[in-house]
Amino acid sequence: MTDDPSLTQYRETTVDGRAAGAAEMPRSLLAVRDLRVVIDGLHILHGVDLDVAPTGVTALLGRNGAGKTTTAKAVMGLVPRSGSLLFDGVELAGLPTHLVVRQGIGYAPEDRGIFAGLTVAENLRLAERDAEPAYDLVHELFPELRKRARQAAGTLSGGQQQMVAIGRTMLNRNRLIIADEPTKGLAPKIVSEVAEVLAQAAERVPILLVEQNLALVRRLAGRCTVLADGRTVHQGDTAELLADEEASRRLLGVGSRRASAAATQAAADDSPRPVESATEVTSP
């Protein structure tokens, strides 16, 4: 424990309120409190708390339908929201999307948001916001994008499209990048490539990573927040959570590899099967 006022002391808690250990981390870059989203009368989020660390990768985890994408969209102002979203001291809750973007938050959405009929270069050009877009950086991180500048983005592989999506966020001097399931639907080898790119990007800009691939999360994310049914059920150290078989199973629907193997065996034995859980992929 420290008396340094720049450090926030907080206690990690689980859904049942049980203390999961004391922890401290530098003041959050983004501190979300009691985030609520109602769409067409449906309560999608009802109490999301989220702290994004000022460096490295913070993971946003949870089973399918837990509310991860909605949380990302709510930060960006893409869905109506209430609660507090304090970004480096600035309240985002009342801001429309273009002003959130102007605060320096880059968003790589789940569907990648690529203009398939436009070239790679045109896709990047559309994302330019700064007077001097950082093409050198983007091309250093993704040499492939320079090579394929004139190629229609719709003809790129999934991994290459993901590079365009993340590249666009690196083009401007953003202070936070939100990447929503960047490895979704990608082959394991490509997942490794995207993971490498995310690791490099995170050395320059903090990343909030929505991700189901727990091997990747384990590798990249120091801290994580877990959602279930539209609320936060856990915040803490990623390695600690993933090492805790019981907590991983309860919060994410998976345990260690041993537990996953047991679950597979149980399924083969016609036992009730956990549905829509996060994936435990061995690569990268």
Ligand SMILES: Nc1ncnc2c1ncn2[C@@H]1O[C@H](COP(=O)(O)OP(=O)(O)OP(=O)(O)O)[C@@H](O)[C@H]1O
């Ligand atoms: N526009 C909407 N209208 C109605 N229901 C919605 C809308 N957007 C999301 N939902 C519902 O809200 C819940 C949370 O969805 P969300 O996409 O945020 O979850 P998620 O954790 O990102 O899931 P996944 O991992 O499958 O992407 C789901 O039950 C979803 O069907």
